[in-house]
Every structure is written in structure tokens, then in C-alpha cells.
Amino acid sequence: MPNKKEIINIKNEFENELFNSVIPFWEKHSIDKNNGGYYNCLDRNGKVYDTTKYVWLLARQVWMFSKLYNQVEQKDTWLKVAKNGMDFIRKFALNENKRAYFTLNEKGKPIYLQRKIFSECFYTIALAEYAKAVDSNILLNEATSMLKLIWDLSSDPSKVGREKLEGDSGLQTLAIPMILLNVIEEVAGTDFFEYKADIQKLIQEVRKHFINGKVYENIKQDATLENSSEGRLLNPGHAIEAGWFLKHWAKKLNDKSTDNLADNIVRKSYETGWDNEYGGLYYFLDAKGYSPTQLEWNMKLWWVHTEAIYANLLLYSSSKSDKDWERFMQIKEYSFQKFRDTKYGEWFGYLNREGKVTHQFKGGPYKGFFHIPRALLYSVKILEKLINENNE
Amino acid sequence: MPNKKEIINIKNEFENELFNSVIPFWEKHSIDKNNGGYYNCLDRNGKVYDTTKYVWLLARQVWMFSKLYNQVEQKDTWLKVAKNGMDFIRKFALNENKRAYFTLNEKGKPIYLQRKIFSECFYTIALAEYAKAVDSNILLNEATSMLKLIWDLSSDPSKVGREKLEGDSGLQTLAIPMILLNVIEEVAGTDFFEYKADIQKLIQEVRKHFINGKVYENIKQDATLENSSEGRLLNPGHAIEAGWFLKHWAKKLNDKSTDNLADNIVRKSYETGWDNEYGGLYYFLDAKGYSPTQLEWNMKLWWVHTEAIYANLLLYSSSKSDKDWERFMQIKEYSFQKFRDTKYGEWFGYLNREGKVTHQFKGGPYKGFFHIPRALLYSVKILEKLINENNE
Numbered sequence: 007m008p009n010k011k012e013i014i015n016i017k018n019e020f021e022n023e024l025f026n027s028v029i030p031f032w033e034k035h036s037i038d039k040n041n042g043g044y045y046n047c048l049d050r051n052g053k054v055y056d057t058t059k060y061v062w063l064l065a066r067q068v069w070m071f072s073k074l075y076n077q078v079e080q081k082d083t084w085l086k087v088a089k090n091g092m093d094f095i096r097k098f099a100l101n102e103n104k105r106a107y108f109t110l111n112e113k114g115k116p117i118y119l120q121r122k123i124f125s126e127c128f129y130t131i132a133l134a135e136y137a138k139a140v141d142s143n144i145l146l147n148e149a150t151s152m153l154k155l156i157w158d159l160s161s162d163p164s165k166v167g168r169e170k171l172e173g174d175s176g177l178q179t180l181a182i183p184m185i186l187l188n189v190i191e192e193v194a195g196t197d198f199f200e201y202k203a204d205i206q207k208l209i210q211e212v213r214k215h216f217i218n219g220k221v222y223e224n225i226k227q228d229a230t231l232e233n234s235s236e237g238r239l240l241n242p243g244h245a246i247e248a249g250w251f252l253k254h255w256a257k258k259l260n261d262k263s264t265d266n267l268a269d270n271i272v273r274k275s276y277e278t279g280w281d282n283e284y285g286g287l288y289y290f291l292d293a294k295g296y297s298p299t300q301l302e303w304n305m306k307l308w309w310v311h312t313e314a315i316y317a318n319l320l321l322y323s324s325s326k327s328d329k330d331w332e333r334f335m336q337i338k339e340y341s342f343q344k345f346r347d348t349k350y351g352e353w354f355g356y357l358n359r360e361g362k363v364t365h366q367f368k369g370g371p372y373k374g375f376f377h378i379p380r381a382l383l384y385s386v387k388i389l390e391k392l393i394n395e396n397n398e
Numbered sequence: 399m400p401n402k403k404e405i406i407n408i409k410n411e412f413e414n415e416l417f418n419s420v421i422p423f424w425e426k427h428s429i430d431k432n433n434g435g436y437y438n439c440l441d442r443n444g445k446v447y448d449t450t451k452y453v454w455l456l457a458r459q460v461w462m463f464s465k466l467y468n469q470v471e472q473k474d475t476w477l478k479v480a481k482n483g484m485d486f487i488r489k490f491a492l493n494e495n496k497r498a499y500f501t502l503n504e505k506g507k508p509i510y511l512q513r514k515i516f517s518e519c520f521y522t523i524a525l526a527e528y529a530k531a532v533d534s535n536i537l538l539n540e541a542t543s544m545l546k547l548i549w550d551l552s553s554d555p556s557k558v559g560r561e562k563l564e565g566d567s568g569l570q571t572l573a574i575p576m577i578l579l580n581v582i583e584e585v586a587g588t589d590f591f592e593y594k595a596d597i598q599k600l601i602q603e604v605r606k607h608f609i610n611g612k613v614y615e616n617i618k619q620d621a622t623l624e625n626s627s628e629g630r631l632l633n634p635g636h637a638i639e640a641g642w643f644l645k646h647w648a649k650k651l652n653d654k655s656t657d658n659l660a661d662n663i664v665r666k667s668y669e670t671g672w673d674n675e676y677g678g679l680y681y682f683l684d685a686k687g688y689s690p691t692q693l694e695w696n697m698k699l700w701w702v703h704t705e706a707i708y709a710n711l712l713l714y715s716s717s718k719s720d721k722d723w724e725r726f727m728q729i730k731e732y733s734f735q736k737f738r739d740t741k742y743g744e745w746f747g748y749l750n751r752e753g754k755v756t757h758q759f760k761g762g763p764y765k766g767f768f769h770i771p772r773a774l775l776y777s778v779k780i781l782e783k784l785i786n787e788n789n790e
Contacts (some may be wrong), residue, residue, distance in 0.1 A: 047691075054690045056627045107563075115565030118525060171499075173507030235439065235448045296447045297757040301694035301748060304756060356693060358750060364489040377631065386718075 008030055008331060010396040016338070016387035019048065023346070024382040032067065032375040033087060041113050043094030044196070048369035051350050055367065061099045063374030065128035065160055068092045070136035070379050071191075074133040077383065085139055092136045099129055105153055113247040123166055126156050127185050131192040138195075146193075153193050158203070160186060177224035177236055178364040183211035191254055198258065204257060209264055216267065217276045221245035223351075231293075238293040242279025243310025246272050250317040269325065272317045276333055277308075284360050285340050288315060303362070306357040308373065311341040312381035316388075323388045352380055400723060402788040408730070409781035416774040423744040423760065424459065425479060428717070430759045433505050435486030436699035440761035441540050443742050447759065449504040451646040455766030457498075457520035460484045461584075462771050469775065477531055484528045489760050491521055496547055511745035514771075515558055518548050519577050525617065529588075538585075549596070550580065550718070569616035569628055575603035576640040583646055590650065597647060600655055601656055604640055608659065611666045612685055623685075630685040634671025635702025642709040664709045665784045667696040668725055671702070674750050677732050679706060696751040700765065703733040704773035 009018075034054030036044040039242050040057075046057035046063040068091035075084045098114030099216035106125035130152040137145035159165050160182050160326040170176065187208050190201050198205065201246050214229040216223050223239045226232050226380040249272035256265035279287040287305035290298040297303070321327075345353040347368070356365040367373075402407075413610050427444030428436040430451075439448035439454040463480035467473060484540035490506030491498050501509040522544040531535035550723050552574050562568065579600050582593050589598065606621040607614050615631040615684035616623050641664035650659035664717040671679040678698035682690040689695070713719075737745040739760070747765040759765075 049688060055686075056691075058626065082463050109565075111565035113565070116563040117565040118560060118563065153615060162554060168510060171510065173503035173505070173509040175503070194742040234450065294447075297759050299757075299759070299762050301447075301697060301757075337436070358755075364751075365693075366690070367693075370691045388591075 007328060009325065011125075012392060013389055013392050013396070017386055017393065018052060019342075020382050020386050023342075024379055024386070027346070027351040028353070028375075028379050029380065031350070033083070036067070036369065036375065037090060037247045038094075038112070041091055041094075042097075043110075043114065044091055044375075046369050046374055047194050048367060050354075050366040050368060052368070058117065058371075059094075059112065059114075060371055060374070061095065061108055061110065061125045062128050062372070063096050063369070063376070064091050064099070064110075065125070065132040066374055066376035068095065068132035069128070070375050071384065072132070072139040073134075074379070076135065077138045077387075088136055088139060092124070092132060095129060098315075099125070104152065113275055116231060117358045119166055123156050123159050123182070124185065126152060126159070127189050130156065134193040145184065149193050153189060155188070156189065162299050163327050163393065175232055175234075176227055177232060178211075178214075178227060178246060180212065180215045180223050180241075180244065182220065183208040184244070184251060186213070187248075187251045189256060191251070191258075196258070202259075202332055205259070206229055209252060209267075212252060215248075216271055216274075218279060219270075221248065221294065222341070225373065233294075235296070236294065237295070238276075238287065239298065240278060240291040240293055241289070241292065242275045242287050243307065245275035245311050246310075246317045247278070247313040249275065250313070250320050253317075253320055265324075269321055273330075273333075276318065276337075281359065285356065286344070286359075286361060287311060287337070288359075304359040306359065306361060308345050308353050308355045309340075309377035311345065312335055312377045313342060316381040316384050319385050319388050323392060332342055380383070399720060401720065402785060405781055405784050407530050407789070409778055409785065411734075412774050412781065415734075416778070418740070418773050419743040420745070420767075420774065425475070425741070428761065428767065429479065430458070430486075430504065431480060433486075434482055434489075435506070436483055436501075436767075437763050438766055439763070440607070440759060442447065442739065442758040442760060445759070450509065450763075451486075451502045451506075451765070452763055453487065453498050453500055453502065453517045454520050454764070455485050455761070455768070456483050456487050456491070456502075457517070457524040457667065458768035459768055460487065460524035460723060461520070461527045462767050464524070464531040465775065466771070467531045468527065469779075476625075480528055480531060484524060485523060487524065491517070493672075496544065507509075508756060513559055513670055515548050515551050515574070518544060519581050522548065522581055526585045529574060541585050545581060548578070548581065561634050567624055567626075569618055569624060569772040570603075570606075570619060571603065572607045572613065572633075572636065575600040575764055576636070576643060579604070579640075579643045579647060583643070583650075583663070586648070594651075597651070600691075601644060604644060605659055607637075608641075608663055608666075611662075613640065613667050614685065626685075627684065627688070630688070631690065632667075632670060632685055633681070634667045634679050634683065635681065635705050636708045637667035637706040638671070641667065641751050642705070642712050645709075645712055657716075661677040661713055663711055665722075668710065668729075669707060671692075671706075673698075673751065674772065678701060678736070678749065678751075678753060679729070693786045698736070698751065698753060700733075700745050700747045701769035703729055703737065707733060708773040708776050711780050713779050715784060 009197040010038045035048050038045050042063055043059055044067050045054045046060045049055045068088050069089035069288050098110050107132045108120040108125050109117045130149050133149035162398055182316035224236045224243050231237055249268045250262055253268035256268055281288055287310045288304040289305050289307050290300045292298050316335045322334055344357055354363045358364050362364050400519055427440050435456055436449055436459050437446045441447045457531050458577045460480050463476045467476045490502050498521045499508045500512040500517050522541050525537050525541035575630045586593050608616055616628045617634050623629055643659045645660035648660055681697050681699050682692045682695040683689050699721035706729045714722035714726055736749055744760040747753045750756050
């Protein structure tokens with residue numbers, strides 16, 4: 007078990023990374039002062055290499071700066087950054103049916119509408135967190151009605167996803183119940199009573215994906231496994247993230263069974279995902295050991311690792327198990343050593359299997375101001391709690 | 399310049415690879431004897447790891463076995479394999495509008511229809527080549543009307559591709575004119591008079607993508623460059639393949655200017671694409687040197703290399719330039735050393751940047767019986783020609 011001094015050092019390290027490296031990078035380079043919103047595609051040194059704006063990333067950045075304002079310090083500069091993004095996406099991100107686009111051009115004109123619900127989900131958590139920052143019931147109501155829309159869309163396969171043809175085996179993806187659990191957590195906060203039945207339903211959906219110690223990304227409608235590449239697909243980072251979403255709900259609901267499920271999902275997925283030869287967590291695996299068909303299966307991605315940092319620490323904070331702490335330290339050290347850019351700040355996003363940086367950019371179509379600061383902030387909160395416990 | 403003995407040795411090596419390693423692997427493992435058609439997802443040893451059937455790959459395999467039958471030897475077994483695939487796709491691959499699905503299940507039921515024209519293109523070349531094998535005007539007419547359909551689709555952006563929203567800059571992709579040139583070559587053969595205007599138009603389209611010595615995958619409608627990740631995208635293997643498509647047409651049309659264009663495209667793309675540190679050709683590059691956003695950008699893919707083998711040899715056969723021969727030998731040696739599986743036959747498809755195999759499978763969603771046997775067969779034809787010239 008770590009001693010108090012060790013925990014304090016780690017907390018300082020995390021805070022230093024968050025406040026002196028990650029946040030300043032995005033504050034300095036991402037703001038589009040002419041058109042509003044943020045640039046997402048930032049090269050290693052912050053230079054904009056593409057002006058396309060990704061609604062996932064715009065919304066997540068609004069959410070994250072609002073979160074910092076709400077949970078760390080009511081800094082005007084943070085609120086201003088959040089407002090700059092919120093105004094832009096409220097103006098440009100939704101179409102006439104309140105569906106959120108996937109990409110916009112620099113000026114906000116729509117480029118592409120995905121047949122998925124994730125843009126809407128991130129838009130909604132941005133609204134909800136920003137509403138708290140500016141204490142706006144109007145915006146909170148917008149978030150609530152977006153959540154209703156997302157719920158309707160997610161229950162109606164004709165409205166999202168590919169057209170379902172006769173030969174489609176109709177696999178159910180982990181992503182949907184998982185992201186809904188997170189959106190409800192963000193929108194409802196402590197006031198989740200009216201969502202209780204939905205939450206229980208979603209937890210059961212996630213539970214179905216955990217079969218024989220593995221979290222399968224895709225399962226059949228009858229909750230059995232399909233012996234296909236999609237049916238055998240494991241995504242350890244995604245499973246670990248789902249694990250801590252569940253653990254948050256387990257605490258709110260005071261639900262021991264869900265808490266156990268969450269712990270098992272995190273621990274087993276971490277074990278399955280860890281690369282014993284080169285370290286780090288794989289992006290994709292095949293449950294039966296075939297090569298995944300995804301070309302990037304063996305790469306090491308930043309978000310997989312930051313999710314695992316926070317999840318392992320969260321587990322340790324309740325279990326106080328040496329094994330959970332060891333895993334936290336293992337993934338923390340791998341990540342801090344391999345992903346950080348000590349020259350220009352922020353983290354690289356992509357390593358090859360051997361741990362070498364493959365992509366220079368700091369922001370890209372799927373990497374924004376979200377997973378790293380969220381994991382660092384949430385981890386700091388846990389580390390503070392551990393320090394306080396040590397004082398008692 | 400190579401001597402005759404060297405050329406004969408290479409020809410023997412290529413024939414051995416084609417007839418004793420590649421063809422037997424697919425003859426033995428890919429045939430679905432119960433449902434018809436072929437399995438595409440074959441593990442290293444040939445085991446089927448997924449029963450999804452990919453129309454691109456079904457059709458290309460029909461085309462390739464028909465080609466072998468038409469150009470090498472009228473072996474009943476080859477025709478039987480071709481028929482097994484042809485019957486299956488004629489029965490199952492098209493919907494009521496003659497659009498070709500992207501994926502079918504094992505039994506032939508449709509899974510997914512892409513918003514692209516490539517399934518239709520490969521379906522059409524399969525029909526055309528198989529029609530020659532069985533001397534069927536009915537099938538050749540089917541191919542001709544499919545080509546007409548593809549032409550109409552490709553000229554009508556509302557029918558293929560994403561819905562065009564206001565912010566979409568409407569980049570033109572190299573893939574369309576390039577694949578059409580190949581489909582017309584396959585369907586029309588030597589009898590291309592009625593397509594002559596179309597062909598000239600397509601060659602001009604391809605030419606527009608060659609700007610300042612680089613082949614840009616995507617250009618603006620006014621044939622200028624867009625300074626974005628998509629606008630700067632280079633795909634050297636694709637460009638090299640387009641190069642030899644052009645060179646085939648240059649010969650048929652006796653068109654020196656197109657022949658020069660083809661040579662320049664192949665040579666420049668090879669230089670741009672070659673990895674000076676680890677060898678092999680990159681999959682994607684950014685023309686201004688940013689990291690491409692594709693996670694797999696630095697991987698080495700089998701088809702990129704087989705296209706370059708044939709293209710360099712084709713160039714050498716007319717130029718007799720030492721430099722073209724050197725490049726041919728360089729890419730041939732890299733490929734034979736890194737991609738071949740001397741244990742189970744066939745080639746691996748995917749290497750990391752350093753040249754290590756990353757995926758064990760021989761057949762996957764995009765890798766079938768096509769690029770390797772086509773390049774080997776076409777190269778053997780050129781090598782035979784070179785040997786004969788040496789005799790004169």
C-alpha cells in the first residue's frame with residue numbers, strides 16, 4: 007500500500023500535468039477567435055493542420071472547461087472558453103430535427119451527419135455541464151430534452167445505424183447502454199430518481215456483455231455470443247471505461263452487485279488488454295486469439311490508457327487492494343513515460359505496439375480536450391480523498 | 399540491365415509463387431461447398447474465422463480464376479471455381495435496383511449496401527471475364543449494362559456517397575476515374591471504340607490529380623488543392639495502380655502523352671512512398687509532412703507492394719531503364735522477403751512500419767484472391783516478353 011507522501015507526490019504530478027501542460031495547450035492553440043468554437047486538428051506544436059470541426063470534440067471541450075469551472079475554480083477564462091464553444095455548437099451543431107452533425111466546417115456549416123447517436127450524446131453533456139456553470143434552467147432543459155431525443159433514437163433501430171437488411175445478425179453494441187449511462191449521470195447529477203428504471207435497464211444491458219470474464223463489444227439479441235470477428239471483438243479500453251461508469255452508478259444507487267460487476271469488468275479487461283511483451287493496453291483483441299481485422303488493433307491509444315488510470319485508482323480507493331494499486335501504478339507509469347510530450351505540452355495520442363509515437367499531432371478527428379484532462383481531474387479528486395483518509 | 403538468365407529465374411520464381419503457393423491456398427480453403435461462393439476470412443492456415451462474404455472479394459476471385467482460365471490454361475478446376483463464385487453473386491449480390499451489396503452472409507442474404515460504386519465495379523469485371531471463359535453473350539451483355547449503370551451512378555452525386563451538406567467542400571476522389579478506366583478495360587477489351595470519348599475524359603480526370611509531382615487522392619472541383627488532411631492525402635499504392643491502368647490505355651490508344659503521364663505517376667509515387675528508413679511503401683502520407691490522421695498510415699500493405707512490383711516491371715519493359723529495373727528489384731525483394739508465408743502458402747497482408755507481420759490472416763474484409771495473383775500473372779507475361787526479346 008502506498009504511503010501518504012507517495013500519494014501526495016502523485017497528486018502533485020497529476021495536477022502539474024493537468025494545469026501546466028494539458029489545459030494551457032488547448033487554451034493557447036484551440037480557440038477559433040474569428041469564427042467561434044474550437045479548432046480540433048492541432049499539430050504537435052499546436053499549429054492548426056485542418057480546420058474541420060468535429061462536434062464530438064467541440065462538445066467534449068465545452069463539457070471539460072465547464073467541469074473545470076464547476077469543480078476546480080470559477081475562473082473567468084475557463085468559462086469564457088466554454089461559452090465560446092457552447093455558443094458555436096448551439097448555433098451550428100443541430101439540424102432541424104435536433105440531430106447533431108458529426109462535422110462542421112470552420113464557419114459552422116454542416117459537412118456530415120453520422121447515423122449514430124454519439125454527437126448528440128456529447129452535445130447533451132456539454133449543455134448539462136455548461137448549464138451548471140452559468141446556472142441556466144433554460145440550458146438544463148435543453149439538455150433534458152436532448153436526452154429524451156437520444157433515448158428515443160436509441161430505442162428505434164430505423165432511426166439510427168445502417169439500414170437493417172435480411173442477413174444482418176443484429177448484434178447489440180456495448181457503446182449504446184454505456185454512453186447512455188454516462189449521459190444520464192451528467193444530465194441528472196444527484197437528481198436521478200425519474201431515471202432510476204432506465205438506469206437499471208442500462209446496467210443490465212451492460213452486464214449482458216460480460217461473459218466468461220470478458221467484455222464483448224457486440225452480442226446477439228438473445229445475449230449469446232456470435233462466432234464472428236465482430237462477435238469476438240474485445241475493446242479493453244472501452245470495457246474499462248464502462249466499468250467506471252458502472253461504479254459511479256453503483257455508488258449512487260448503493261448497489262453492491264453493480265459495484266462487483268464494475269470491479270470485475272475493470273480488473274478482467276485490464277488483464278486481458280495488457281500487452282505482456284511491450285506493455286500498454288491493446289486497442290482491439292479477438293476473444294479466440296485470431297488477429298483482429300482492424301489494422302490498428304495492436305496500437306496503444308491515449309484514451310485507453312487514461313481510462314485505465316482513473317478506473318484502477320477508483321477501484322483502489324474502495325478496495326484498498328495492493329493489486330489495484332499496482333495496476334494503477336503500472337498504467338500510470340507506462341502512460342506518463344510514453345504519451346506525454348514534455349517539449350510542447352499535452353500528450354501524443356498514438357503509439358505503435360512497441361510504444362513508439364506514430365502520430366505527431368495532439369488533436370485529431372477523435373482526439374480532443376477530454377480523456378486526458380477528465381482522467382487527471384477525476385484522479386486528483388480520488389487522490390485528495392485518499393490523502394484525507396490518511397489524515398483521519 | 400538484367401541478363402536473360404536473371405529474368406528467367408525471376409519468371410520461375412513468380413510462377414512458382416503463383417501456381418504452387420497462392421492459387422492452391424485459395425483452391426483448398428476458400429470454396430464454400432455447402433452454400434456456394436467463397437469464404438473470404440481465412441486464417442494463416444486457411445481456417446475460416448468469419449463467414450461473412452464480401453462482394454468485392456467474391457467478384458474479384460471470380461475475375462481472377464476466369465483470367466487464369468482465359469490467359470494461362472483452360473483448366474476445368476479453375477473454371478469450376480469461377481462458376482461457383484459467379485453463380486453465387488449473380489443469385490445474391492444485386493438488389494432490385496441492380497446495386498451490388500458490400501456484404502452477404504454465408505447463405506447469401508444481404509448485410510450491407512455501401513454508398514459507393516466499387517462492389518458494382520468488381521461485380522462487372524467478374525461478369526466480363528467469366529463471360530469470356532464460357533463464351534456467353536448473355537453474361538457479356540449483363541456486364542455492359544452494369545457498366546452503364548455504374549457510369550450513371552458515378553455521374554450523379556445524389557445516388558452515391560454521403561448526402562452533400564452545405565459545408566462539404568465536395569472533393570473529387572482519384573478512385574472513381576481510376577476504377578472506371580479499369581472496368582472499361584476489362585469489359586471492352588480490344589473493342590473499346592464506343593468508349594473512346596469516355597476514356598479520354600477519365601484520363602483527363604486522373605491527370606488533374608497529378609500536381610507538382612504528387613498524386614493527390616482528393617482535389618477540389620476546380621482541380622486545385624485543398625489545404626486539409628483530405629486534400630493533402632497521398633496514397634502511393636493507389637497512385638501506382640492508377641499509373642499502370644493509364645499505361646495500359648496509353649498502349650491501346652497509342653497515346654504518348656498518357657504514356658508519359660503514367661510513367662511519371664509511377665516513378666514519382668514510388669519515390670514519395672518509399673520508406674527510406676525501414677523499406678517498403680507507406681500506406682498514406684500527407685503532402686506537407688503532417689502525420690496523416692489514418693491510424694494505419696505507416697503500415698506496409700501487401701496490395702501496395704504487389705501493384706508496385708507490376709508497375710515498375712511494366713515501366714521497365716518499355717523504358718529499359720536501369721532505374722526502373724532497380725526499383726522493380728527493390729520492391730520485389732522487399733515483398734518476397736516480408737509478405738510471403740513459406741509455411742502455409744499465400745502472403746500475409748499487413749506489416750508494421752518496421753516490416754514485421756501484424757495480422758496473421760491470409761484473407762480478410764479487404765484481402766482476397768486478387769492483387770497478389772494479378773500482379774504475379776501480369777508480371778509473368780511481361781517477363782516472358784522480355785525473355786523473348788532477348789531471343790531475337
